[in-house]
Amino acid sequence: MNQKKIYSFDEAFEASLKYFDGDELAARVWVNKYAMKDSFGNIYESSPEDMHRRIAKEIVRIENKYPNPLSEEQVFELLDHFRYIIPAGSPMTGIGNNHQVASLSNCFVIGLDGNADSYGAILRIDEEQVQLMKRRGGVGHDLSHIRPKGSPVNNSALTSTGLVPFMERYSNSTREVAQDGRRGALMLSVSIDHPDSEAFIDAKMEEGKVTGANVSVKITDRFMQAAIADESYRQKFPIGSDKPEVEKDISARGLWEKIVHNAWKSAEPGVLFWDTILRESIPDCYADLGFQTVSTNPCGEIPLCPYDSCRLISINLFSYVENPFTDKARFDFDKFARHVALAQRIMDDIVDLEMEKIDLIMNKVKHDPQNEEVKSAEFHLWEKIKRKSGMGRRTGVGITAEGDMIAAMGLRYGTAEATEFTVSVHRALALNAYRSSVVMAKERGAFEIYDAAREAKNPFINRLFAADPQLAADMQKFGRRNIACLTIAPTGTTSLMTQTTSGIEPVFMPVYKRRRKVNPNDSDVRVDFVDEVGDSFEEYIVYHRKFLDWMKINGIDTERKYTQDEIDELVKRSPYYKATANDVDWLMKVRMQGEIQKWVDHSISVTVNLPNNVDEALVDKLYIEAWRSGCKGCTIYRDGSRSGVMISVSKKKEKKDLAQAEEHHTPPPFPQVIDERPQVLDCDVVRFQNNKEKWVAFVGLLDGRPYEIFTGLQDDDEGIALPKSVVKGKIIKQTNLDGSRRYDFQFENKRGYKTTVEGLSEKFNPEYWNYAKLISGVLRYRMPIEHVIKLVGSLQLKNESINTWKNGVERALKKYVSDGTRVSGQQCPVCGHESLVYQEGCLICTSCGASKCG
Template sequence: MELTKPTKKPKTYSLDEAYEASLKYFNGDELAARVWVNKYALKDSFGTLFERTPDDMHRRIAKEIARIENTYPNPMSEDEVFDLIKGFKYIIPQGSPMTGIGNPFQIASLSNCFVIGSDGPSDSYGGIMKTDQEQVQLMKRRGGVGHDLSHIRPKSSPVKNSALTSTGLVPFMERYSNSTREVAQDGRRGALMLSVAIKHPDAESFIDAKMTQGKVTGANVSVRIDDAFMKAVENNTPYVQQYPIDSKDPVVRKEADAQAIWKKIVHNAWKSAEPGILFWDTIIGESLPDCYADLGYRTISTNPCGEIPLCPYDSCRLLAINLFSYVEKPFTKEASFNWDLFKKHVQFAQRIMDDIIDLELEKIDAILKKIEADPEDMSIKGIEHNLWLAIRKKAEEGRRTGIGITAEGDMLAALGLRYGSDEGVDFSVQIHKTLALEAYRGSVFTAKERGAFAIYDAEREKDNPFMQRIKEADPELYYQMTEHGRRNIALLTIAPTGTTSLMSQTSSGIEPVFLPVYKRRRKVNPNDKDVRVDFVDEVGDSWEEYVVFHHRFKEWMEINGHDTSKNYSQEELDKLIELSPYYKATSNDVDYLKKVQMQGAIQKWVDHSISVTINMPNNVSEELVGELYMEAWKAGCKGVTVYRDGSRAGVLISNEEKKKEETVAPGGSIFPTTRPEVLDADIVRFQNNKEKWIAFIGLIDDRPYEIFTGLADDEDGITLPRWLNKGLIIKSRNAEGVSRYDFQYENKRGYKTTIEGLSHKFNPEYWNYAKLISSTLRHGMPIEKVVDLISSLQLDEAINTWKNGVARALKHYVPDGTEATKQKCQNCNSTNLHYQEGCLTCKDCGSSKCG
């Protein structure tokens, strides 16, 4: 009888064990430790942790990549791979690869980005619903999705059904957006990009769709702009829109005012940071995959952040190279860049990326196997099954990769180069040119050993501008490619590296440092154990806030003899920053036009695209935004996004406080000239027509200054702990410049939680009356007079019960002994009434009425 050797049970760790070990790993960086434990540490569906520190994760990844390597000639060993990826120092698999490689508990893709949809005019309801289902199926597997709406017929077009005419694009934008908001993976929502061609007759409606509060909140939106439109804007000439957009015989055709549409794009971007712009002719003209457009590789949209333009059903996996780690003797006069090590590692990174494609194919096979084993009928699961078959075909045939970088800003600072300066831009361009050449060299070397991607054809690519630049820069590489082919259809991108840069403790992607000292918000899952929620935004996402020194700024301080333990004043910090290489090199310092010129110069060496945001101050003009967009087109950028400070609730916010001004209001009370940013607040709960309501009463010197009311303990209202009766009301402004009010409180553990956009939580009719009442309070009307005013309002029955509750809430603030006017005692009919602890009390008979 043969004995079966018992399987060794894997070691597990508690959340506290993993957090404490990771905190030590990240040298006390709480945010990096929590991000890694919550997002990337290997865990099963019950939350059991199988990894204690990132070393365990990197060993898991190295083991799997080495397994694939062993199926090919000249394999790298597990230790060689581990040394390249450990410590987030050199090569960093991003997002889905970091989570999914070697993960037996998750049947999910390793791809970060997908594009789905139709390559051509197909806008039947069946096709639209198919795209909706495909989007959901991908998001549940952790992928970000993009699709284009240019194939949907414009509004009022005739259709052969009971509706008779088409509804146009906008209703379907909302449908796809809502689907995104519905899909959650362990507290994470999906990411969606919706795009449309400017040539589409409904483009203006698309551009305006997100300007309505609460609309299309689950999607990023970008407009595909062609060169003809940009020339029409430049020359102030008409522009022709049509449907289908590529037809020689369109069914809809109209002349449009190009400058008017342009001004709308610029205005909306200025107000809300959207829409983004995709310079479509540049994207298509530079695209190597589009050399194979007739074989199914025609680019139709991008991923949610815009850095990967893709054809239908193609996907991409991302990896970043940490540029800071190639600077030797950083922040000293002897600082230099190790070009030889960088070139060597880029080639290794491209090889690892090709291994990850094989791991992705295994993951897709597991997904297909699960679908096939599902007891549902194929009529139900067929769309999902066919979706993954199509994705598998593209991944295997094209073998697309997405090598990028992080820490560009820190690299330049460490070398003593100012981000955005001529010297800094020249050095960055040299970095990305080298990265492109060495990645393509690595792909050619890999093709020699493993074979070229299935449809490689040098003849198809010979006139492509990107390929021409490679040929000019390195003729030998080009001719080796024509002889051996290359392993991957396209290779390069520059993606945002949010959590990656947190764990590498560097600046993000290609961006400059935001601030050397800053406050940061991180989206969190409120259901996670020990999570701290400091902020709840308008759409219900939870965030955690930190005030921190940028790690590499702190390193500069240490190297240059500055005390990192001192409690500096803001003035001292400002002087310290002036001494550093980060001075005048933060995201708000860099000249906007210089940044898009830098992006355009780097774009020439990136075969996909670049995710970059141009940060601008709140007072920047719309004209400058338009000038920036025009310069981006001329500079050769493939896309650009503008963020004007305050135009959207951001993730990073300044740590400086604004000063308050005060004046004397009528009646002698001290009130601010403008509403202070922060007010103390009381909470009063009351009934309104058998519903539970809540009032937030903003106070100055314990006197009501404003009031907000809304439903309490309701899924569409506001739910607060029953013990809570005080907090803060914080004023800010939304994208339209309209005031917004957030409520913040401290829980019993000392953590602060913020509920954003009180006004958006309330019925608009009640909100309007609340504004009227607040206005009387702010102008110093005595509280008892405000109560009388509220009581005298002639409203319908439903609002009458509400106004009575508001009056009861405010009566608590009427000073004891205040005489009541225009009211009689219900017991003895006396008019000799006064307020006592918020209750009307009769001096003649002693009866009391509280409400």
């Protein structure tokens, strides 16, 4: 048996750095997220070339089951250097990876048939959500089946609690599931017809609530018409019922304005134009056979029926532009057509690979050392997914690098000319993907329930047939291999490896500035900036990779150092000028999305980025234009809006508390105590385990006694990167330019250089942050440490992950209790006497000698 070579992180990083031509971010992302690893973190691939060989071998293994198979070299050339075809994260990680038992699907939707608002049904959905997330899938489900608040129920509660408590439950479950260094992803949706939809829309406006889910409202054409006309609108439960149990008349305009306000304020809820989704959906032609669309995946680009799933692939549009950034630029539609057909073929192969993965998952569940009652729920879940996925063979071919393609063609993103061109590309994508699916139906067989008569009135199918009558004739003769084929996903980290713009989005910034910390005593070091605590930084310019290509093609020196004025002039000369995420005409972007949507059978993940100073009227106008333009959904993000909600809540509370304190002559509340904090505190670093995650606590000390505590994830992508050797340092209070405060941790490395971890207070899940503020508050008022520990232990927390975190914080604080301190009111679990004392952070019974540590 051949022993696979194991690479160190540094070996893989260096090989990948060379592969990506010196792009450190791309190399680091690939090694951390996509290189094949086992459960111990051993790395078995040195660069993406190894990964692409692995994927190509598996694709060809499936190809050889069918007529006219592709060769391994053909597949590898399509994948190599992320030039043409890029599998999404789950397929890229999981194909040919025998070290983990995980699904290749990026997205799932779940939902029980029939009356599903009992506690049993709600808890079953919760369980299924977690089971899918632990296999790396993002999950969506709809809450419209849950009866509204105050409805009578046949249990001791007497009336229903409504939607919001269950939103929080599902959100917490998402936060508890780790997926190889990242959190699970969840979409919760509800129909605008539901009497509790207003509470759903408001749920995330409270700080710390529903932090583990995206939320979207399913909006009907009838509601939009009523909102625009300022008419009354009737909600009911069950939604769609001719004999509802609950009816409620509301002002459509009033509820619409709340949706607009909350989206302006916090970027949520998103809106799903549900009638457009259902009207255009090909799978809904088979609704009575189980393909009725009920919700979407977490990013909204895949509307799905219950227990269906989808795998994703993107095509790098930039690679089809010949002579990019010149007046001879042209798009190679012939090569593009060939590659789209192959991408659709590879996607169908991945469906077969997913069936194999599901068999492995089911086999593992079957042989797990648990009782049958526990295992049966997960096993039955995967049975349902296998049946639905195999029946429809749904695929998700999409694109990335749209923004770079437009710039390379000498067009400006958001203009009418650019929109006309890009629509022609998406039309070609749709026609060639569907042609490929028809060819595969002839060679491999159509999807199980294909019926041309059912699809005869579908607008999307009729659009294809009008554009290509031969496609219509062939499809009606041979059928189609896949029930639906296309989507446009965000392609977040994968676009870092293609080194292009993401998905359908424009470039975020073509040139920007970064700072790198330096030791001013080293030779040949340039110090451009010194912060408040004396750390030195060198500033350097980062170029978007395709902007750099534009410079090289146009004879502009890429090695010299440019001033900011010179950089501004370069950007003005480039096709990226006035074409960044914050520059594009917002209404044109929405209309462009609507035009492209006509050639995408699923949906499009796209965000309209707005500056902070826009008003709510613009958001209202954008949403209405998105509906009228034929978009299936719309998400807006106003710069700073997410953090703005949290800031406004805390600021208002601080002012209110101070005013009440002055009025009643009471001691000032917690925020006033912060102002008395010294700028610099000594700090101990305490590490602990939170479930399977590694966490770290920073305990700020005043005169050697705990004064405050911060905690965060250790070595997570979005957490705190800290060498294991660091056990002490300083916590430094900083004031940002906007007047807000942050707390940085500073330590000296082995060579004596100071290193700063910025923004400890920003490393928190808000649920942990609230409890940490409570603990810090009582520490600052000098409550005895043993009583603080007792307070922490008494917190009644439903979330198991927070309980594990709580135990870690207790352990961190116990080291500061003086030896011999007696524990009052607590009996020894062995002898029953109240004779417990602290000794070196452990509880010792002075009567029988029993001890408990940790």
